Amino acid sequence: MIDKSYDIVIIGGGPAGLAAAISAFDNGVKNVLVLEREQRTGGILNQCIHNGFGLTRFKESLSGPEYAYRFVKQVKDRKIPVLTQTTVLSISQDKTITAINKEYGVFTVNAKAIVLAMGCRERSKGALNIAGTRPAGIFSAGTAQKYVNVKGYMPGREVVILGSGDIGLIMARRMTLEGAKVKAVCEIMPYSGGLKRNIVQCLNDFDIPLYLSHTITQIHGKDRVTGVTISKVDQNKRPIPNTEIYFDCDTVLFSVGLIPENELTKGMGVPLSPRTKGAVVYQDRQTLVDGVFACGNVLHVHDLVDFVSDEAELAGLSAANYVKNGASVHDTIDCVNGKNIGYVLPQKIDKNLSGDVKLYFRVANEFKNCKIVCECNGQVLAQKKKPVVAPGEMEYLVIKESEIKNANGQITLSLEELL
Amino acid sequence: MYDVVVIGGGVIGGTVLRELTKYQGNFCLLEKNDDVAMGQSRANSGIVHAGFDAVPGTNKAKFNVLGNKMMQSYAKELGVKYINNGSLVLGYDQEDRRTLLSLKERGEKNGVPDLAILEREQVLEIEPNIGDEVICAMIAPTGGIICPYELSIAAIGNAMDNGAHLKCNFCVDKIQKDGDVFTLTSKDGQVVQAKVIINCAGYYSDQVSALAGDETFQVEGRKGEYILLDRESGDFVSHTLFITPTPAGKGVLVTQTVDGNILLGPTSVEVPTDDTSTTQEGLQSVIEKVNRMCKGVPHYNTITSFAGVRAYCDRHDFIIEKSPKVQGLINCAGIESPGLTSAPAIAKYVVEQLVSTLFNLSPNANFNGVRTPDNFFKNLSTEQKNQLIKKDDRYGKIVCRCEQVTEGEIVRAIHENPPARSLSAVKRRTRAGMGRCQSGFCQATVLEILARELGVSMEEIALNGKGSEILVGKTK
Numbered sequence: 001m002i003d004k005s006y007d008i009v010i011i012g013g014g015p016a017g018l019a020a021a022i023s024a025f026d027n028g029v030k031n032v033l034v035l036e037r038e039q040r041t042g043g044i045l046n047q048c049i050h051n052g053f054g055l056t057r058f059k060e061s062l063s064g065p066e067y068a069y070r071f072v073k074q075v076k077d078r079k080i081p082v083l084t085q086t087t088v089l090s091i092s093q094d095k096t097i098t099a100i101n102k103e104y105g106v107f108t109v110n111a112k113a114i115v116l117a118m119g120c121r122e123r124s125k126g127a128l129n130i131a132g133t134r135p136a137g138i139f140s141a142g143t144a145q146k147y148v149n150v151k152g153y154m155p156g157r158e159v160v161i162l163g164s165g166d167i168g169l170i171m172a173r174r175m176t177l178e179g180a181k182v183k184a185v186c187e188i189m190p191y192s193g194g195l196k197r198n199i200v201q202c203l204n205d206f207d208i209p210l211y212l213s214h215t216i217t218q219i220h221g222k223d224r225v226t227g228v229t230i231s232k233v234d235q236n237k238r239p240i241p242n243t244e245i246y247f248d249c250d251t252v253l254f255s256v257g258l259i260p261e262n263e264l265t266k267g268m269g270v271p272l273s274p275r276t277k278g279a280v281v282y283q284d285r286q287t288l289v290d291g292v293f294a295c296g297n298v299l300h301v302h303d304l305v306d307f308v309s310d311e312a313e314l315a316g317l318s319a320a321n322y323v324k325n326g327a328s329v330h331d332t333i334d335c336v337n338g339k340n341i342g343y344v345l346p347q348k349i350d351k352n353l354s355g356d357v358k359l360y361f362r363v364a365n366e367f368k369n370c371k372i373v374c375e376c377n378g379q380v381l382a383q384k385k386k387p388v389v390a391p392g393e394m395e396y397l398v399i400k401e402s403e404i405k406n407a408n409g410q411i412t413l414s415l416e417e418l419l
Numbered sequence: 420m421y422d423v424v425v426i427g428g429g430v431i432g433g434t435v436l437r438e439l440t441k442y443q444g445n446f447c448l449l450e451k452n453d454d455v456a457m458g459q460s461r462a463n464s465g466i467v468h469a470g471f472d473a474v475p476g477t478n479k480a481k482f483n484v485l486g487n488k489m490m491q492s493y494a495k496e497l498g499v500k501y502i503n504n505g506s507l508v509l510g511y512d513q514e515d516r517r518t519l520l521s522l523k524e525r526g527e528k529n530g531v532p533d534l535a536i537l538e539r540e541q542v543l544e545i546e547p548n549i550g551d552e553v554i555c556a557m558i559a560p561t562g563g564i565i566c567p568y569e570l571s572i573a574a575i576g577n578a579m580d581n582g583a584h585l586k587c588n589f590c591v592d593k594i595q596k597d598g599d600v601f602t603l604t605s606k607d608g609q610v611v612q613a614k615v616i617i618n619c620a621g622y623y624s625d626q627v628s629a630l631a632g633d634e635t636f637q638v639e640g641r642k643g644e645y646i647l648l649d650r651e652s653g654d655f656v657s658h659t660l661f662i663t664p665t666p667a668g669k670g671v672l673v674t675q676t677v678d679g680n681i682l683l684g685p686t687s688v689e690v691p692t693d694d695t696s697t698t699q700e701g702l703q704s705v706i707e708k709v710n711r712m713c714k715g716v717p718h719y720n721t722i723t724s725f726a727g728v729r730a731y732c733d734r735h736d737f738i739i740e741k742s743p744k745v746q747g748l749i750n751c752a753g754i755e756s757p758g759l760t761s762a763p764a765i766a767k768y769v770v771e772q773l774v775s776t777l778f779n780l781s782p783n784a785n786f787n788g789v790r791t792p793d794n795f796f797k798n799l800s801t802e803q804k805n806q807l808i809k810k811d812d813r814y815g816k817i818v819c820r821c822e823q824v825t826e827g828e829i830v831r832a833i834h835e836n837p838p839a840r841s842l843s844a845v846k847r848r849t850r851a852g853m854g855r856c857q858s859g860f861c862q863a864t865v866l867e868i869l870a871r872e873l874g875v876s877m878e879e880i881a882l883n884g885k886g887s888e889i890l891v892g893k894t895k
Contacts, residue, residue: 037820087817102815105805124857126723129646133696134725136882136889140859151863153877153890178894217699223886239699250891266651 007031007323008316009097009111011088011264014043015305016296016312017117018071023316024115025078029323033109034075034082035099041075041082042068043119044142045305047149050170052197056306067305091268095291113291113319116265116279117312120297122167123257132218137225141167141255148174156251160228161185162216164192164199165392166303168255173202175253182206183247186214186230188237191366193257193392195303215239216252225250258301265294275343276300282330283346283357284318285311290327293319300345300360303394307360328352333376333407338414340364342391349404349411357399363389363415371416372397376407385418421447421584422778424603424613426591426627428455428837430567430759431751432619433574434766437788440581442770442780447611448575448583449603451590451623453884454844455837456571458621460759461847462645462695462727464672464685466659467563468757469506471526471534472669478737480529482761482768487531487561489763494565497573498792500677506562506659507537507546509712510555515663519557522664526559533560546656548713562659566677567759568847569792572837577790579836581783586611587837588884591620594630601631601747615777617749617769622693622730624752633744636752640693640728643685644701649720649855653679660712669756671708673716678850683709683716685727693728701726722855731755739765741773749773793832793848797823818868819861821854829865833872840873842866843883862889 007029010017013036021034040046045053048064055061058070075082086101095111122140139147139155145167147153157180161168164187172182185203190213192199203210211230217239218229232243260278270287273280278299279287285295295315296308331351337344342362349357359374359382366389373383374397381403389395397413423439425432428450439446450457467490473479494501510516516536523534535558542549542556549556579585586609593604594616601613620627625638648655659674676682686701702724709716732738732753742748749769754761774780796804796814807827808815814827832839832848839845842852842865851865852858858865866889869880881887 037817085816087820100815100817102808102812105808105815106801121856122859124722124859126857127721129702129721129724131697131699136887143859143862146863147890148894152894154892154894155889156891
């Protein structure tokens with residue numbers, strides 16, 4: 001049987017969980033356990049066989065599995081125990097984790113600190129109230145990716161994709177390379193939700209048309225999809241009559257957003273942010289429950305895994321500090337999103353923590369020539385100009401430690417358009 | 420040669436089949452689809468009606484009240500979830516109040532116990548999310564909820580455990596009668612023979628009856644569209660909320676489901692076929708109506724929308740009778756709402772009062788009415804779970820994370836009665852793929868398990884039987 005008590009238990013062995021484990025270990029806490037529900041660690045990177053991972057962190061273009069392996073190996077080298085095919089069923093506020101696997105059945109482990117790193121899930125087609133039938137041939141982009149890249153099967157031959165998030169764009173290219181015909185990518189917003197480089201490399205390079213301000217209004221077919229109707233939408237995202245375009249296809253892929261998977265988090269009573277759909281955290285990634293930390297896509301959806309790794313290292317370090325030093329007293333100021341900002345993270349800044357604070361944020365719309373300003377009581381703590389920003393790309397702004405020490409109220413981040 | 424053949428594997432056919440197996444004989448269920456419970460028993464509101472709607476003296480009234488009384492123990496025996504959550508009919512104005520009073524009177528005539536009119540404040544105490552316009556409500560404490568396909572599948576599975584046969588993909592195309600023997604031929608040329616036919620073919624029951632030579636009734640379809648919300652919002656309401664009925668129908672409802680979701684709907688639109696596609700207008704009208712019934716409906720937690728077609732007949736009451744034209748044919752037709760509630764009572768009546776006059780019923784001493792549900796693992800105690808995992812470690816592997824369904828349950832559903840052969844069949848038995856990610860994470864794994872257990876290729880596994888295969892071939 002496994003040990004009953006650990007200093008740190010990490011929930012999830014994807015890129016966030018692995019980096020957090022390594023960081024906790026290297027910062028002096030050796031008694032760490034990683035729990036992973038899949039057969040192997042690495043998370044969703046294992047099915048992302050395209051390249052482009054690690055450009056920021058390693059200055060190299062790696063495939064998903066290659067990027068994951070760098071962390072998998074480090075965990076192995078440190079002999080950090082990992083339980084795979086182990087699903088966590090619940091976590092209590094006293095940090096008892098109940099999990100299940102084939103070997104131990106239903107079992108519990110106790111932790112001094114917990115790092116939540118469960119990742120996110122795809123928003124499903126069902127969430128969209130799309131009219132029509134419910135035949136075979138409807139997949140989330142990630143499910144299609146798993147069939148093609150991991151299982152070696154084709155989910156269809158003629159494809160229409162709804163949503164221009166990164167997975168949708170990547171799958172447009174992947175399906176094309178496998179001989180499928182991708183007839184259209186529709187995006188309900190007037191701009192793409194994905195990275196610019198993916199629009200160029202995955203759509204433009206393959207002459208796949210992108211229909212902005214369009215959505216699927218009807219799915220056709222009884223047993224298998226036979227076609228879809230798309231329509232242009234107005235400013236309120238409502239379909240405009242008589243703008244319908246019909247496509248014959250046997251497959252529809254949905255890439256319509258990612259949702260942090262926080263069922264365990266909610267179950268243990270950790271407060272969540274309605275904006276990020278992840279836990280409310282301090283700059284060290286501690287949640288509002290002492291000794292519980294969160295990082296990666298379970299905290300907020302990232303577009304680059306490089307940032308996930310950075311964040312997870314921070315959470316791992318903080319968890320290690322918590323184990324070594326115990327709970328600390330917070331001197332909290334709130335950090336909120338102002339004009340034109342979708343969300344900002346962390347939502348809480350603890351003045352008792354040392355160091356500069358990197359505020360991550362997403363803008364609420366596409367802007368050109370703008371300025372991001374971080375203010376407290378009318379005083380500017382930090383700012384930067386940007387020639388172009390889009391909701392699809394996460395941005396950050398650094399506030400100096402000295403500015404934080406002087407701040408004496410709520411911090412607001414906003415975006416001003418420059419003329 | 421079968422003694423009795425039941426046509427149609429919905430909740431009526433299923434409960435009738437199970438009732439038959441309490442007696443000695445050869446019984447068979449014919450189902451045109453790849454799995455049972457694929458018609459209106461697949462997609463309806465899942466309400467165990469108290470019985471105040473139906474006009475006193477009708478079959479609807481009689482079987483509703485009887486069925487309501489039977490349902491709790493019936494469901495328990497079959498391991499089917501049933502919750503007696505009580506129903507509330509909301510009133511918006513004084514005219515609604517008058518209608519509610521007459522509904523109460525009608526219910527009392529039908530024998531529905533404990534009906535009462537509540538004022539707004541009283542309603543707010545038990546349902547804090549009702550809309551601002553609600554001024555009063557009628558409460559029916561005996562109202563309940565159940566899952567229609569779960570009940571159908573369990574009844575059919577239990578009947579099979581007790582010796583009944585099931586033939587799926589048998590779409591009856593021809594019925595001939597020679598002497599006392601019916602010969603039924605399917606579209607693809609399969610043949611079965613029977614002494615008695617019980618027609619429970621739902622939307623197609625008039626066609627089946629006509630094939631046998633009885634054209635005394637007509638069935639029409641009425642489509643209902645629904646929206647299902649995540650279990651996270653499952654406590655939004657606890658009772659089943661109806662609006663005061665109008666001549667056009669019972670209107671939409673807001674209810675918890677036995678699995679802890681919130682169900683909104685249905686619309687009610689006459690349709691010429693049993694096509695179950697949803698429409699923009701339909702879903703929009705559901706949203707508008709429930710937004711009047713309740714404040715702050717958590718639409719953001721929508722996980723899916725779907726539609727079902729309810730079959731009703733031109734007599735506007737249940738037809739449950741021996742055919743006046745064809746000796747040996749029993750028709751159960753036009754079983755619209757409250758058909759689900761009525762099913763156990765209808766089944767009992769059909770077998771004890773109708774079949775008994777055509778076929779000599781002697782009790783089956785080996786009948787065992789108890790069934791272990793397909794989706795049971797998460798309700799076990801930790802000790803029971805661990806005992807089971809020790810015996811079969813596939814119960815230690817969670818496949819569907821949203822609904823916490825184990826590989827053991829999926830394997831079991833594939834091999835138990837009635838066997839699951841498609842993704843949708845596994846889903847409706849075990850709930851794998853029924854949760855918030857709508858099978859995004861588990862579909863590939865369930866598909867692999869199906870292929871492995873059935874000994875077929877991945878490409879042969881379908882969503883709902885032939886023509887709905889998931890994969891089209893291998894990658895390059």
